[in-house]
Amino acid sequence: MAKTQTRNRGDTEKKIVQAAINLLAEEGFAALGVNKIAAAAGVDKQLIYRYFGGTEGLIEHIAQDLTLWFGSQPVPQKYPDYAEMTGALLEQYTQTLRRDKMLRHLLLWELSDNSDALKTLEKSRSLMFGQWFMQMKGDLEPPADVDAPAINALLLAAMHYLAIRADTLGCFAGIPLETPADWQRVQNAAQSLIQSVYKKERS
Amino acid sequence: MAKTQTRNRGDTEKKIVQAAINLLAEEGFAALGVNKIAAAAGVDKQLIYRYFGGTEGLIEHIAQDLTLWFGSQPVPQKYPDYAEMTGALLEQYTQTLRRDKMLRHLLLWELSDNSDALKTLEKSRSLMFGQWFMQMKGDLEPPADVDAPAINALLLAAMHYLAIRADTLGCFAGIPLETPADWQRVQNAAQSLIQSVYKKERS
DNA sequence: AATTTATGTCACTATGTGGTGACTTGTCAA
DNA sequence: TTGACAAGTCACCACATAGTGACATAAATT
Known part of the structure; x- marks a missing residue:
């Protein structure tokens, strides 16, 4: 042996x-x-x-182990426009968020602790997310009259909060966050926001 | 004496x-x-x-002391439509969130702990917020084709997350969260979302 | 004034935490 | 085979935590 x-x-x-x-x-x-x-x-x-x-x-x-852990995101495709791409990204990311309890624990940890170790961990994770985003983005560009980075941040922040919150309270602002149907509703709301803000008028 | x-x-x-x-x-x-x-x-x-x-x-x-603490919200006014009202509400709430460190600590606590005491605390706070919302809402109604409660929840969740996150990391998804100007940018993005989703077409 | 009740004080146990020095023993090289 | 170094083990320290029993004393009651 x-x-x-x-x-x-x-x-x-x-x-x-x-x-x-x-x-x-x-x-x-x-x-x-x-x-x-x-x-x-x-x-x-x-x-x-x-x-x-x-x-x-x-x-x-x-x-590094953790960043590699989360680096295994699905393959990027081609999307017709910025809105579609953002919508797909958010949907994918939200599903990852809902599946991976460790990721949620990590995000909560980032909110609770401000040690140096956590900052470096967040930095590398953020960097890897940025690369993933750029890969999906390709040469797509958002409309010039909207602050796309801020809007993306808002929607991601919302999903982060709701995902973490689902673990403890299970609802927020009257919206339940338990069943897949509950989350489908949240996803639909986010998609409607994306669609309307990016395609409000095609002059 | x-x-x-x-x-x-x-x-x-x-x-x-x-x-x-x-x-x-x-x-x-x-x-x-x-x-x-x-x-x-x-x-x-x-x-x-x-x-x-x-x-x-x-x-x-x-x-109860805490819920009373947060019950002292500004006076409600009359707003022309649902979008304006929602926008004003979100703006007011976000400012409260940014000012009140205790509120942020409380929200983080709700995310971290699931004891019974916290649940009752959250429930009463949520109830009081609901009353405040109804008071501002009045007889205004959102467009029938959008899930207004879910959208409101999304935006509130985003602000919660960003407010808590500002205390530790100071930024999120490349968006800084330090100065009043940073927050003005976030507010503008949220307002643009609200405006576009509720007023996308006035056929 | 005497007594009882309740308010406040202290000492203590048990447990968990981060952290360290000293020790035994396996492994590998001379 | 022997010696040296690293790997692993154990016992301890200092500190903070939640929780409790026993006691002293101020305040109210008789």
């Missing part, structure tokens, strides 16, 4: 990182302490300090 | 509640522990257990 070592730094490092990611995905950032991570990894917490320099170092280390 | 008692349950109860509210306003819900509240109120924590039954009971007790 293969040479199985009882002591292997690389393996335990992976175990620690994986335990932290799982913990974040399942219980949220509040559970991300040295003790819990060590317990979840089946490892002494001393090793977290030795190999990563504590929780902060560990977070910085898993940042 | 007035009869000043050194021992007065009513006074210390008020001190405790006020300390909790101040703590929430300044440091957020993470600081809302029995120890910190007692220290801030200059009172032994034992009294918190005796009078309120611990932190949870205290939270339920201050819920």
Whole structure:
């Protein structure tokens, strides 16, 4: 059989990182302490300090793993105009948001904590999102009389908030956020906003 | 001089509640522990257990104070149509959101915690907001072909997210959220969405 | 004035957290 | 085979948290 070592730094490092990611995905950032991570990894917490320099170092280390995690977005297509492209992007992104509990935990974490580790993590994630957007955008341009970046930010922000909120309250402003039908309604509302603001008049 | 008692349950109860509210306003819900509240109120924590039954009971007790706190919204006016009214409402609410750090802390708390106390707090706040909305709405009606409640929820959700996010990251999706000019841009984008979706065609 | 009630104070337990020094032991090279 | 270094283990510290029992004293009641 293969040479199985009882002591292997690389393996335990992976175990620690994986335990932290799982913990974040399942219980949220509040559970991300040295003790819990060590317990979840089946490892002494001393090793977290030795190999990563504590929780902060560990977070910085898993940042790249996380950004890669979210980098696996669907393939870009060609869209007829800016409105269609924005609509498709928002729809896709919202579905990802609804499926990936870890992403929601991460976004909530960004809202709650302002440590340096989180800032770098947000920065790289934001960068990767920007690249994805540019890829989908292609050479499409929004109408000159609307502030497309601000409008995109508004709609993304709304989806972020509603997705996080669905985990705890399950509704917002009288709009339920539980069933797929509930979310279809939200999606439709967002699409109507996009359509009307970008195609309000085709002179 | 007035009869000043050194021992007065009513006074210390008020001190405790006020300390909790101040703590929430300044440091957020993470600081809302029995120890910190007692220290801030200059009172032994034992009294918190005796009078309120611990932190949870205290939270339920201050819920009404908080809802009253946010109930002091500006006077409603008359607006020509639904779009104008919605726009004014969103603008007013966003300004409140930007000014009141405690409100932001409360909203973040609602996203992070799903205890029963928070649910009741959210419910009463939501109810009060609904009344305020109805008061501003009057007999105005949105166009029949748009899902106005969902659109309102989207825009409010966006503002919630951006307001909370401004406290930590200071920007979102490439849109800065620091200066009044930054926020004016966001407001303009929201207004353009409202205008276009409600007035897309006046056939 | 005496007594009872309730208000306030203190000390303490139990638990969890981040963090560190000292120790044993496996692994690999000389 | 032997020695050295790294990997892993354990015991501890200091601190903060929630929660409780026992006690002193001010205030109200008799």
